[in-house]
Amino acid sequence: MSKPSQIVDTHQHAFWTLRDDAGLVADMDDHGIAYAWLLTWEITPDEMNMSETIALNPANTRLDGTNRGVILADLIRARDRYPDRFVLGYCPDPRVGNAPDLLRAAVSMYDVKVCGEWKYRMLLDDPRCLELFRVAGELDLPVVLHLDVPYLPGKAGESEYQKNWFGGTVENLERALLACPETHFIGHAPGFWREICGEADVEPDVFPDGSVAEGGRLYELFDRHSNLYADLSAGSGLGALQRDPGHADRFLERFQDRLLFGRDCYGQELHDFLQSREVPQTVVEKIYHQNAQRLVKGIVTPKARLSSSFPPITPQVKISQRLIESY
């Protein structure tokens, strides 16, 4: 594969996995990455997996030892220190407070451009999620989804509960795609990528290996829903390609308008794999940066932001101003 003219990392976090924002920028420089989408990952106390403590920011530890995760305040700090290297993402927990209004306020105040990472132990097509996703669509924010299935087939054919599930299955995903046709969804994580293969229903591993059988449900999903995209980040995205390189070539070409380069951490394993394959230059440019730029316009300098993005003075704003003036 030839080299891309630009690399955009569409799945990244900051202040995690033992590096601060300067450490992330140094890593991006090492790997030729122009800029990255920074995504939050909010963790409730009961959804905390304590083995992940080492990957999280100790400054966000609660008194019970659980961690708030990758929070918006950290990402704002990173973006404001490196405004030409980061696009801001944020996905509030749909179960608490008023998530759609939190998203609206974050867009208006902090120029959030992506709704992500959605990673919660609830079904993707729960009405509280759909309300949030619809508002994301209205604000023209793509939604980045983490999917881990609640059940996997055991070795003896029985179904085994997975306590660290998120979102449900591709059936839940499809219902969300149908319910929110104006919203762009970006699939990610093991529960999504296992469906590249027609044998997902009998595959016991979280990270399946081996050749990709025909009939994967991802094919139908991409074909039926033009609002579905996917990022190739993390071990799940890379693994789905690496398990069958010949299939990967065909998949990259077929869904060249829907796939996004992303890492979810540091290093360049995905880049190394992609570079080892033969696909046309037009496909390379789409996957490495053009598809991302189609979904999110890219870096907006703080100066341009000041002149363009504040909301007009609506009756609602006037009422809240009057409320404040009366204190």
Ligand SMILES: [Zn+2]
């Ligand atoms: Zn992530």
